[in-house]
Structures are given as C-alpha cells and as structure tokens.
Amino acid sequence: MRNIEQYTPMIKQYLEVKNKLSDAIVFYRLGDFYEMFFEDAQIASAQLDLVLTARNGGVEKVPMCGIPHHAASGYIQRLVQKGYKVAIVEQMENPADAKGIVKRDVIKIVTPGTIMDEINDAKATVTIAGMYDFQYGLAVVLCEMTTGEMRAQIINKQAASIQKVLLGNGVKEVVLPKHFDKKVEKRIADLQMITISHMENEELNPAYQHLLAALNDERITKAFITLTNYLEDTQKRNVSHLMSVELVKEDDYVQMDFATKANLELTQTLRSNSRSQTLWSFLDHCQSAMGSRLLRKWIEYPLLDVQEINRRLDGIAFLNENFITKDELREQMKQVYDLERLCARVAYGSANPRNLLQIIKTLKAAPQIIALFVGCDAYQAFQQVDACEELLKLLDGAIVEDAPISIKDGGIFVTGYDTELDEVRKIAVSGKDWILELEAKERERTGIKSLKIGYNRIYGYYIEVTKANLDQVKESFGYVRKQTLTNCERFVTEELKEREDAIVHAQEKSVRLEQRLFLELLERTRAYLPKLHQLAAALATMDVLYALAVISSENGYVRPIFHEGSAIDLEEARHPILEKAMKQKRYVSNDLKMEEDCNVLMITGPNMGGKSTYMRQMACIAIMAQIGCFVPAQKAHLPLFDKIFTRIGASDDIMSGESTFMVEMIEANHALQNATPHSLILFDEIGRGTSTYDGMALAQAMIEYICHQIHAKTLFSTHYHELTALAQQETGIRNVHVEVHEEDEHVTFLYRVNEGKADKSYGINVARLAKLPEGVIERAKRLLESYEIQEHSATINAPIYIEKPSLQEKQLHDRLEAVDVNQMTPMQAMQFIVELQELLKKGGEA
Numbered sequence: 001m002r003n004i005e006q007y008t009p010m011i012k013q014y015l016e017v018k019n020k021l022s023d024a025i026v027f028y029r030l031g032d033f034y035e036m037f038f039e040d041a042q043i044a045s046a047q048l049d050l051v052l053t054a055r056n057g058g059v060e061k062v063p064m065c066g067i068p069h070h071a072a073s074g075y076i077q078r079l080v081q082k083g084y085k086v087a088i089v090e091q092m093e094n095p096a097d098a099k100g101i102v103k104r105d106v107i108k109i110v111t112p113g114t115i116m117d118e119i120n121d122a123k124a125t126v127t128i129a130g131m132y133d134f135q136y137g138l139a140v141v142l143c144e145m146t147t148g149e150m151r152a153q154i155i156n157k158q159a160a161s162i163q164k165v166l167l168g169n170g171v172k173e174v175v176l177p178k179h180f181d182k183k184v185e186k187r188i189a190d191l192q193m194i195t196i197s198h199m200e201n202e203e204l205n206p207a208y209q210h211l212l213a214a215l216n217d218e219r220i221t222k223a224f225i226t227l228t229n230y231l232e233d234t235q236k237r238n239v240s241h242l243m244s245v246e247l248v249k250e251d252d253y254v255q256m257d258f259a260t261k262a263n264l265e266l267t268q269t270l271r272s273n274s275r276s277q278t279l280w281s282f283l284d285h286c287q288s289a290m291g292s293r294l295l296r297k298w299i300e301y302p303l304l305d306v307q308e309i310n311r312r313l314d315g316i317a318f319l320n321e322n323f324i325t326k327d328e329l330r331e332q333m334k335q336v337y338d339l340e341r342l343c344a345r346v347a348y349g350s351a352n353p354r355n356l357l358q359i360i361k362t363l364k365a366a367p368q369i370i371a372l373f374v375g376c377d378a379y380q381a382f383q384q385v386d387a388c389e390e391l392l393k394l395l396d397g398a399i400v401e402d403a404p405i406s407i408k409d410g411g412i413f414v415t416g417y418d419t420e421l422d423e424v425r426k427i428a429v430s431g432k433d434w435i436l437e438l439e440a441k442e443r444e445r446t447g448i449k450s451l452k453i454g455y456n457r458i459y460g461y462y463i464e465v466t467k468a469n470l471d472q473v474k475e476s477f478g479y480v481r482k483q484t485l486t487n488c489e490r491f492v493t494e495e496l497k498e499r500e501d502a503i504v505h506a507q508e509k510s511v512r513l514e515q516r517l518f519l520e521l522l523e524r525t526r527a528y529l530p531k532l533h534q535l536a537a538a539l540a541t542m543d544v545l546y547a548l549a550v551i552s553s554e555n556g557y558v559r560p561i562f563h564e565g566s567a568i569d570l571e572e573a574r575h576p577i578l579e580k581a582m583k584q585k586r587y588v589s590n591d592l593k594m595e596e597d598c599n600v601l602m603i604t605g606p607n608m609g610g611k612s613t614y615m616r617q618m619a620c621i622a623i624m625a626q627i628g629c630f631v632p633a634q635k636a637h638l639p640l641f642d643k644i645f646t647r648i649g650a651s652d653d654i655m656s657g658e659s660t661f662m663v664e665m666i667e668a669n670h671a672l673q674n675a676t677p678h679s680l681i682l683f684d685e686i687g688r689g690t691s692t693y694d695g696m697a698l699a700q701a702m703i704e705y706i707c708h709q710i711h712a713k714t715l716f717s718t719h720y721h722e723l724t725a726l727a728q729q730e731t732g733i734r735n736v737h738v739e740v741h742e743e744d745e746h747v748t749f750l751y752r753v754n755e756g757k758a759d760k761s762y763g764i765n766v767a768r769l770a771k772l773p774e775g776v777i778e779r780a781k782r783l784l785e786s787y788e789i790q791e792h793s794a795t796i797n798a799p800i801y802i803e804k805p806s807l808q809e810k811q812l813h814d815r816l817e818a819v820d821v822n823q824m825t826p827m828q829a830m831q832f833i834v835e836l837q838e839l840l841k842k843g844g845e846a
C-alpha cells in the first residue's frame with residue numbers, strides 16, 4: 001500500500017479515488033485527456049498500444065499514459081471487451097473556478113456487462129446476470145443493459161445448466177452476493193471470458209420493487225437485489241430504464257444445451273465466434289437492428305406452441321402473397337430506428353437531440369407500416385398498437401434537422417418552439433452582429449486589414465492584431481493589451497468590454513435554457529414509454545416476419561406442417577446455408593423419412609460423403625420450422641420436437657480442459673439423460689474417439705438404449721459398418737447410406753442418401769483425394785488387405801451381440817406399468833415397493 005501523503009496533491013487525489021476502485025482501470029480526467037497512472041497505466045499502455053510516459057509524483061516518478069477525452073469510447077470498449085472494468089473520473093467543477101485542486105469524482109464504472117453508450121455494434125446484446133444460490137439450485141436474473149429488458153430463471157447447479165444460461169444468453173458479467181457456493185463460482189470462472197463481480201449490499205432498493213410485481217419468488221428477488229444494487233453502484237445513478245422481470249419457463253421453448261447451439265452454429269460460428277455464416281446471419285434480412293436482435297431470440301428460443309408457430313407462418317405467407325405490401329414494408333422499415341434502445345436512452349436520461357429526431361422519423365413511418373398489416377388475419381393485434389401520434393405531435397417540428405449530438409452547446413430547438421428562447425437568442429445573435437460590425441469599423445479606423453475580433457472562454461472577446469501590424473496600433477485607439485502570443489497581440493477596448501458581458505450572458509442563457517427545455521421534453525417523452533415499448537416490439541416483429549418472408553420466397557422454401565405423432569417426412573430437403581454458399585456445384589437435395597416406430601436412422605458412407613451435412617440439415621429444418629419459418633424442402637411434415645441434442649463434429653473444448661473423447665461422452669450423456677420420445681438427437685460418429693471395440697460397444701449400447709428406453713428420433717452416423725447389422729434385430733433402426741461412385745480407385749461423391757447400408761469405407765480413397773504421399777497410400781492399401789484377411793480368419797469381426805432385456809427387468813417393468821398409483825393407499829404403496837425390492841434381490845421370479 002502506498003503512503004499517499006508523500007505524493008503531489010494531484011496524485012494524492014488520484015490515489016484516494018483509486019484505492020476505492022481496486023478492480024477497475026481509472027480514467028482520470030485532466031483537461032482534455034483521460035490519464036491513467038501506476039499499474040493502470042502499465043496495463044492500458046500494453047492493451048491499447050499507448051506510449052507509456054512518466055510524471056513527477058513527488059516521491060517517485062509515476063508511470064502514466066493518456067487518451068484524448070473525445071476518443072474515450074473506443075478505448076473503453078477495447079478494454080471492456082478484454083474483461084476489464086473502467087472507472088471514469090471526471091472534473092466536477094470548472095478548472096477556472098477551482099480553488100486548489102479541481103474536484104473530481106467517479107461518474108460511472110463501465111464493466112463488461114454494463115457497457116451501453118460505448119457499444120457500436122447495434123446487433124450485439126450485452127447481458128449481465130445477478131445470481132442467488134439456494135440449497136438445490138440457482139436463481140438467475142438476466143439484464144440486457146442497452147434495452148433494460150430483464151428475465152429470470154431458476155436452474156440447477158450443474159455445469160451444463162450454468163453454461164447454458166450464461167453462455168446461451170451472451171452473459172458477459174455475473175454478479176454474486178456475499179455468500180455464494182464456491183464450487184459454483186469456480187464453474188462460472190471456468191467458462192472463461194465471463195467477469196465475476198461481487199455485491200455485498202443485500203437490501204432491496206424500493207425504487208425497483210415494482211419491477212418484480214408479477215413474480216413472487218424470494219430466490220429471484222435475492223438475485224434481483226444483488227443485480228440492481230450492482231447496477232446502481234457502477235452507474236452511480238438510478239437505473240430507471242430497467243423493465244419488469246419476466247420469468248422464463250424453459251418448457252415453453254425447444255430446449256437446446258449450449259453445445260448443441262454451438263455445434264449447429266445458430267448465432268456464432270464454432271471456429272471464429274463470428275456471426276457470419278450462422279443461421280442467424282443467413283436469415284437476417286431485417287431492416288432494423290431491433291429486428292435482428294429479435295430474430296436472434298427467435299432462433300435461440302424456438303417454440304413449442306403450434307398455434308404461435310402457425311401464426312408466424314401465416315404472417316410470412318401473408319407477406320409473400322402480397323408482394324407489393326412486402327416491398328412497401330421494406331421501404332418503410334428503412335425509416336425505422338432502434339426504438340428499443342432509444343426507449344432505454346429516454347428512460348435512462350441519456351437520449352440526445354439526434355435520438356429524439358430518430359424517434360420522430362420512426363413515429364412518422366409507424367402508422368403506414370401498421371396499415372400494411374390490415375389484411376393479415378394472424379396479426380390483427382398490430383392494428384391495436386398505438387403508433388404514438390400524440391407524442392409525434394409533441395416532438396415533430398421541435399428540433400432542428402441537423403441537431404447536435406450533445407446538449408452542451410445549444411442549437412437544438414427550432415425558432416418558434418419557445419418564445420423565451422427566441423428572445424434570448426435574438427439578443428445573442430444581435431450581439432454577434434454587433435461584433436461583426438465592430439470588426440469592420442475597427443479595420444476601417446485602424447487601417448489594419450487583417451484585424452480580427454475573436455473569442456475564447458478564458459479571455460472573452462478580444463481584438464487580434466498580427467505582429468507585423470503592431471506598429472499601426474496608436475495610443476489614441478484606446479487598445480488595452482490583454483494577451484501576447486508568438487505572432488500576434490490581443491487587445492480589448494472599453495466599448496468591447498462593456499458589450500461582452502451582455503453577449504456572453506445571452507449566449508450562456510440561451511444554452512442553459514435549451515438544456516432545460518430539452519430535459520423537459522425528455523421528461524414528457526418518458527410518459528409515453530409503455531406505448532413506445534409496445535410499438536417497438538410490434539415493429540421488430542414485423543421486421544422479423546419480413547426477413548423470414550424474404551428468405552422463404554427467395555429460396556423456394558415450403559411451409560412446414562406439424563402433426564401430433566413423431567414421424568418425420570421431408571422431401572427434397574436441403575441445408576439452407578450450404579445450398580446458398582455453393583456456387584460452382586449444385587447442392588443435392590435428399591428425402592428424410594422416419595416413420596412413427598423408427599427411432600434410429602443409421603447413416604453410413606464414406607468420409608466426405610455428406611453424412612454430417614445430412615444430419616445438420618435435419619436440425620436446421622427442425623429449428624427453422626419451430627421458429628415459424630418456411631423450410632428448405634419440397635414437403636415438410638414434422639413433429640414438434642421438445643429438445644434437440646447434438647454430438648457433431650470436433651468441438652474439442654480446449655478451454656475447459658476436457659479431452660475430445662470426454663467432451664463426446666459428456667455431450668452424449670446429456671442427451672441420453674434428458675431426451676424424451678419427442679426429442680431429436682444427432683450423434684455423429686459417436687465412439688470414434690477411442691479404440692474400435694470400445695467405440696463400437698459404446699455406440700451399440702447407446703443405440704439400444706435409445707430404441708428401448710428413450711424412443712427419441714435419432715440420426716446416427718457411423719463408420720462402424722458392423723453396427724448396421726443391428727437393423728436386422730431392431731425394428732426401430734433403419735439403415736441409409738450416402739452414395740459414391742467408384743471407378744479405378746477414384747471416388748466421386750454423389751451426396752445422395754439411399755436406403756440400406758454402405759458397402760465399404762473408402763477412407764484410403766479419400767486420403768488420396770487429400771493428396772497424401774503415394775507411398776503412404778500404397779502401404780495403407782497393403783495393410784488393409786492383410787487386416788481384412790486376418791479379420792476373416794480370426795475373430796476380429798465378432799458378431800454383433802444383441803442383448804435382450806433380462807427377465808427380471810421385464811417383470812419390474814410389467815409390474816410398474818400395471819399399477820395405478822392413484823388407487824393405492826400409502827400403506828399399499830409401501831408394500832408394493834417392498835415387493836419390488838424382493839424381486840430385485842431374487843433376480844426375478846423364475
């Protein structure tokens with residue numbers, strides 16, 4: 001700890017502030033710069049490529065680096081993205097008025113979960129979570145700071161659930177209370193790139209109580225308190241833009257764990273974490289950022305409610321049947337700004353004059369946009385949305401077209417908006433005219449052509465004469481010297497001094513008046529926020545419907561039809577993204593049919609043959625269908641999937657320290673433990689991460705488990721051709737294979753999926769395609785031949801062993817199925833359990 005008394009007064013002041021902000025980098029305002037000192041300077045200079053200098057701090061030279069204040073947001077964003085917190089320390093008084101050291105204080109702390117103004121990616125969502133741990137689980141309250149949206153969830157303490165809720169919702173920062181399960185904290189820390197913050201204050205601020213109105217759950221309240229107290233603490237103000245907390249019920253949506261979402265590259269790619277080439281970016285033809293963000297939510301939360309899905313599909317069909325309406329919608333949507341974030345800024349008090357202009361433009365377009373949906377039966381509710389015409393009347397014509405971003409310098413309101421403002425402005429303007437006249441008069445009187453009248457905040461108005469003309473200044477002019485610069489002198493006259501006060505005063509007064517009027521206008525706008533939120537939600541929905549209509553019509557997609565059974569019937573299905581990305585070659589469409597009693601589709605065929613693509617295609621179509629979008633196929637009859645699980649591709653989790661095989665087993669386990677008869681499972685080459693026999697045994701055991709216990713619809717690709725024999729014993733398994741054409745050891749992939757199993761693997765042919773050295777290929781072929789000979793002579797290709805359920809299991813099953821628990825007394829139930837236990841001990845009755 002430094003002895004702060006030894007330092008210069010300024011560094012002492014800095015250290016007093018810094019000592020309370022140990023986990024943040026302090027941006028300390030000095031004139032036009034933000035300076036960083038000591039360790040903060042070292043970190044910032046390394047992270048932001050700034051030059052590290054030093055400043056005399058009294059007892060020692062203090063490391064220092066700085067950035068211009070007007071460029072701060074870019075630097076803050078870079079630091080925060082790297083997981084740092086940045087505390088902004090501002091000058092709290094005008095340096096000119098300060099006696100001694102200028103007063104400074106922290107005005108806000110920007111953290112990874114609370115960054116708002118500094119974000120320049122309109123489609124990005126930044127979420128912060130407050131958590132509370134109760135004995136059996138966790139309450140999580142999520143908040144999207146830029147919109148103020150809040151959601152709550154109760155989850156269990158397993159790593160997969162924590163990962164799903166935090167990574168799945170783009171959480172960048174988690175706030176934990178004083179007492180929190182250390183093991184769970186470690187699980188959160190293991191997720192990497194999530195900043196963990198702590199908040200000790202456990203008292204509910206009454207200002208936020210109403211946001212919990214609809215919820216009566218003490219656990220959620222506690223997580224909410226931790227979160228809101230932290231937000232107040234970092235923002236140093238009331239976070240008035242927060243919206244009511246909505247409880248998320250997982251059962252309302254298709255459940256996908258984080259690995260599944262990542263594997264399917266729904267909203268970010270596996271390799272680069274980028275947005276391009278994802279299902280989101282592919283579908284995103286939205287015209288507004290709020291539309292894009294809503295689309296992302298739709299993709300992450302596909303629906304289970306067939307009525308709601310059909311409503312969206314009806315909306316899309318309406319736009320595609322009325323293409324002029326659709327075109328008109330696109331044009332009108334161009335006028336729509338990010339009303340969601342604008343509302344948040346109004347509520348929070350950070351809206352600027354340009355933001356109000358954006359609201360005006362949006363409100364002007366809104367009635368026409370709503371009217372476009374008059375004929376859309378599915379969305380008649382849009383007609384009830386208030387387009388806020390009253391607010392438009394209030395705002396329209398108040399603000400000048402090229403209004404400034406800041407309210408510091410006036411120039412916000414049009415003439416005629418306020419009579420007092422007009423009066424003050426007139427005085428200020430006439431003052432300026434008087435100055436111009438004086439300048440002309442003085443030039444004439446002195447004969448100095450280059451004479452200028454200028455103004456600066458410290459010296460006020462002055463007459464400036466260049467050095468070259470100084471000899472022409474006569475005493476009789478009454479010029480009093482004010483300031484000497486290298487190449488000019490500045491003077492005042494009695495006359496100028498007298499008028500200066502009035503002019504400056506009028507200018508300042510008009511700026512102050514404009515500020516007051518602007519804040520009043522914001523306050524009046526605030527009264528319309530509930531209506532504006534509804535309008536924003538409706539416009540965003542229309543925008544997403546537009547995007548999905550465009551995708552569906554441009555690519556010839558078909559409307560999915562849902563049924564209550566479990567059969568899948570897809571004709572000429574395609575992978576939406578790959579189909580679009582393929583330029584030279586044509587994408588080969590395929591059918592996918594699984595009848596009610598078919599549980600597992602076993603897919604065999606060569607590497608590179610298109611197995612994974614066929615599986616991903618199924619998942620993409622299922623998700624697109626359940627978000628209410630048309631799908632890439634000629635016919636799509638589908639069940640409603642409740643959960644989707646995947647074990648696809650090589651998503652080695654290097655970060656979590658798990659091996660490839662371990663990740664494979666964890667993901668497979670997750671599916672086997674949680675899938676239901678209504679789920680979709682995609683297992684791509686399960687078991688390949690271990691030895692052949694291990695892998696094959698595990699794969700077979702899993703398939704049997706799915707057929708007998710789970711009955712979920714499963715697509716299972718494998719290179720273990722032996723497994724295809726299972727189809728002969730199990731009615732629930734069907735074999736299909738991807739076709740290739742082989743000629744003179746050269747293979748051509750046909751990507752056509754046909755009935756039956758593949759005859760061989762073609763691994764060596766594919767290796768040749770990859771241009772491995774010919775020596776390696778030849779040697780591999782010889783080895784393969786000798787393996788195959790051994791295989792036939794020895795017992796390597798052991799026949800597949802199919803285990804039937806034991807008699808004991810069958811008896812247990814029959815008994816449990818037969819009993820009607822509702823008709824039993826507690827005593828009878830206990831007796832029944834004892835009987836079952838005895839049956840277990842005896843190993844069956846027989």
Ligand SMILES: Nc1ncnc2c1ncn2[C@@H]1O[C@H](COP(=O)(O)OP(=O)(O)OP(=O)(O)O)[C@@H](O)[C@H]1O
Pocket residue numbers: 585586587588589605606607608609610611612613614751
């Ligand atoms: N239906 C299709 N039409 C056209 N090209 C396709 C089709 N399916 C796949 N492809 C092409 O083949 C490539 C390989 O496909 P995919 O990864 O699905 O093969 P795979 O059988 O899973 O291979 P491996 O067993 O090595 O994992 C794809 O990247 C794509 O370029």
